[in-house]
Each structure stands twice: as C-alpha cells, then as structure tokens.
C-alpha cells in the first residue's frame with residue numbers, strides 16, 4: 001500500500017451542526033472537500049493506529065463514492081480494520097450497535113437523515129466515538145478548527161473495494177470486512193423485546209401493521225425483522241427499497257411527508273398500528289388506527305410503561321428529553337421518582353448521561369426516541385417497543401394514549417417550521433427575541449403571564465462542559481411554553497423552529513385539536529418573533 005500526501009486548500013464552512021456536517025451534494029463534490037473533512041476528523045483524534053473504524057451510510061446519492069474515498073483515507077491514516085455495511089449501507093442505530101459490539105475505535109456515518117437526496121440534494125457525514133454515539137461538541141469543534149487550516153490529506157493507491165460481497169480481505173496491514181447490515185441489529189432487537197409474543201400477536205391478527213420505510217435505509221431492516229422474523233405480511237412494509245433519491249421525497253416521518261401511510265391510517269380499514277422511519281433509520285413516527293402519537297407523548301408513554309418490556313423490566317434509572325420536547329415525560333419521571341434531564345437539541349447531548357448510567361430512556365420532539373441499548377436514537381426499536389406494548393396491554397394505540405392522558409394530563413403540543421428563511425432575516429429575528437427577553441417576565445398576555453424568558457444554556461452533569469445559545473424559551477405561570485431555535489441540520493438559508501405547548505389536566509378537554517387548543521399561544525409566538533411580518537410568509541412550511 002503506497003501512501004500519498006495530497007496538497008489541498010481549506011474550506012471555511014465545515015462546521016458540523018446538530019448532527020454532523022450536512023451540505024448539498026454539489027458542495028461535497030468540490031475537489032478535496034470530503035477528503036479535507038475526513039482528514040480533519042482523523043487529525044483531531046488520537047491513538048487509532050491499527051484499530052477498527054466502522055463505515056456505512058443511508059444509501060443516498062454519493063454514498064458509494066464517498067465510501068471508496070474514505071476507505072483510502074482511513075487506510076492511509078493507519079486504521080487496522082474497516083467494518084463496512086454491505087452495499088455501503090448501515091442505518092444510524094445499526095452503525096452505533098456495530099461500533100459498540102465489535103469494540104471499534106469509532107465510525108463514520110454517511111447521512112443527511114431526513115433531508116432529501118439526489119445530485120441536487122443533500123449529503124452528510126458524522127463521526128461517532130467508541131461508545132457508539134455522535135462525537136461530543138468538544139470534538140466537533142476540534143474537527144471544524146482543524147478544517148480551517150488543513151493543507152493536505154493522506155490517501156492510498158489501493159483499488160476500489162467490492163462493497164457488495166460479504167466477507168473479509170486483507171490489503172497489507174489493513175483488513176476490510178463487509179458485513180450484512182441487518183443481522184447484528186436484528187439480534188439486538190431480539191434481546192430487548194418479547195419476539196414470541198409479537199409473533200403470536202401478529203399471526204393471530206390481533207396486531208395488523210403498516211410500516212413506511214420511505215424508500216430509505218430501514219427497508220431491509222423492516223423486511224427482515226417485521227416480515228421474515230415476526231411474520232407480518234409482505235404488504236406490511238411499503239417503500240421498502242432504499243433509493244438514492246428516496247423516490248424524490250423527503251424521508252421525514254411525519255404526517256406531511258409520510259402521506260401514503262397517513263392516508264391509510266386515517267381511513268376506515270386502517271391497520272391497528274402504523275409507523276415510519278427516516279432516511280437513516282433513527283427517527284420514528286407512531287400512529288394507530290385513526291390516531292397520531294406526538295413524539296413527546298410517545299416518549300412519556302414509553303417511559304411510563306417501560307417495565308412491561310423485557311429489557312426494561314427492572315425500571316428506568318432516569319430519563320432525558322431535549323429542551324424543546326414537551327414536559328410530558330417530566331410528569332412520568334416525577335410520578336415514578338426517577339431523575340429527568342433536560343438537554344439541548346441533538347443526540348450527542350444524551351451520550352454522557354447514557355454512558356454514566358444516569359438515564360435509560362431519552363427522546364426528542366423531532367420523532368426521535370432511544371435507550372441505553374445504543375447511543376443513537378432508534379426508529380425500528382421505538383416501533384418494536386410500541387408493538388410490544390400493544391401486545392402486552394392488549395389495548396389499541398388510541399386507548400393507550402387516552403389512558404395515559406387521563407393519568408398524567410395532556411401536554412398539548414405543536415411545532416411550526418419556517419424553512420429556507422434568508423439567513424440575515426433569521427438572525428435578526430433571533431437578535432430581536434434576545435433583546436425582548438429581559439422585558440418579558442411579569443408581563444401578562446391574556447391568560448398567559450410570563451414566568452421566565454431566557455436563552456437555554458446546558459451544563460453537562462458528567463463532564464461539566466457548557467453549551468450556550470441552545471434556544472430561546474418563554475415560559476408562563478401555567479406551565480405553557482414557547483421555544484424558538486434555528487435548525488442546525490438545514491442546508492439552505494436558515495430554518496426557524498417554533499415549539500409550543502400547553503398543559504391540560506381536564507380529561508374532558510383532552511380530545512381537542514392541537515392547533516386549535518394552542519391558537520392563542522401561536523398568535524403570541526408571532527407577536528414575539530414576527531416571522532410572518534418579517535418574511536411576508538403566511539404559514540409555516542411544516543406543522544408537526
């Protein structure tokens with residue numbers, strides 16, 4: 001193996017966001033762009049000589065090309081083994097599992113998750129550490145810093161690797177192992193849930209299900225687990241073939257983007273359970289016959305019922321949610337007397353808590369839920385969790401949700417996204433909100449009096465690191481909240497996310513439409529941030 005050093009010019013925009021570096025494919029295709037970033041990661045890490053790196057992606061356009069490039073850079077930088085998913089495929093949670101299971105040094109996951117794919121769409125890359133979780137901020141900051149001064153990268157002259165044949169080969173000191181992307185993950189799921197009960201519930205017809213893989217990575221996983229192992233009918237999994245452009249759609253599991261599933265689930269002959277996952281398989285949307293479960297409620301319901309699942313039958317050590325996620329899970333934690341942590345948006349902030357055993361379950365309002373079984377959120381895991389719950393409780397999704405609300409009250413919730421806002425306008429909005437904050441406490445707006453108004457800052461309870469500017473929060477005396485933050489995963493302009501919630505204890509008022517129930521808070525949010533006024537828009541792009 002001959003190592004070559006290639007001179008290159010730094011790019012100034014390689015700052016990883018909420019979950020890795022995400023840019024248009026065309027940006028990644030610039031000379032040396034991907035190479036610089038990968039070399040910057042390796043330059044920032046230490047002591048990996050001879051160790052194992054896991055490599056895989058969600059199969060989107062540019063995945064295969066990027067993998068060949070990375071193999072050569074990793075080889076030149078001295079890794080001893082590369083474990084790669086067959087076809088270059090690994091879902092994000094499966095990659096996390098592989099890193100942990102095979103004691104790898106770390107892994108590179110190629111994905112832009114729920115963002116669209118194709119030559120004119122998005123690509124992404126992120127580094128996960130040896131615990132299987134996304135690199136913490138101190139590392140992603142180091143990658144960015146290095147990328148700004150990098151002037152060369154290392155590569156080798158080895159030929160392209162056959163990614164499609166499972167097995168190992170040795171090239172000088174480097175072992176390359178192509179693995180089936182599904183097997184280890186399916187085994188892990190089998191160790192967590194009651195597969196016998198699930199098989200029975202499906203074969204008896206008690207559970208009928210529909211899973212939308214959105215032409216993304218979870219197709220092969222869902223086919224193996226839901227159909228081959230658990231015996232669901234082949235029609236239970238739709239859009240199961242991973243496509244480089246996701247069929248031209250956004251692989252984003254919500255009612256807006258998973259509309260084929262949504263139509264079926266809100267029809268007269270809806271299956272008992274419906275679900276979808278995203279581009280890289282870490283998100284989940286949960287629905288039942290004629291009901292949609294908000295991700296914040298889903299997290300709370302999972303926490304409240306965790307003891308019914310074999311892997312969690314001893315209870316939870318604690319739970320965590322990202323700051324904009326509703327406070328529903330806090331109520332469960334309070335009732336069961338377990339700690340509840342509030343972290344900034346992004347899975348990297350859960351890693352330390354999970355590693356330290358402080359929490360067992362965690363989640364985000366953005367259709368992400370996970371546990372200590374891996375260090376990523378996990379779409380199919382959440383779906384199997386719900387199936388297992390339904391099978392044990394012998395209740396419909398709607399009954400489970402309504403019963404939960406009766407017991408804990410309902411945190412009525414919505415999120416509005418204004419996408420591709422011109423960056424200067426978005427920054428002005430945030431500055432304006434920041435200026436407003438000190439003036440708000442004590443002010444009364446109709447039935448809402450402001451209790452606190454601040455910018456969320458997080459001190460990691462394990463390593464003491466501090467993350468500032470993690471979103472603007474306006475909290476009211478009655479527990480309602482409005483949160484504003486700019487997305488860290490978009491690739492065009494800026495995306496403003498507005499998160500709104502209100503607690504409703506009265507069970508006779510639980511069946512309200514969220515948008516209606518939150519009407520006056522939605523008006524207040526506009527009064528504070530002026531997004532419509534400043535952009536001339538009349539509606540958010542997506543409401544979830």
Ligand code: VG1
Pocket residue numbers: 018019112113114115278282283322345346347364365366368486487488489490497
């Ligand atoms: C979004 C979500 C966040 C999630 C992140 C990565 O980030 O809000 O909760 O962790 O995506 O998810 P942002 O910064 O755009 O709000 V995924 O499935 O895209 O890896």
Ligand code: CO
Pocket residue numbers: 092113114278279280281282283
């Ligand atoms: Co994702």
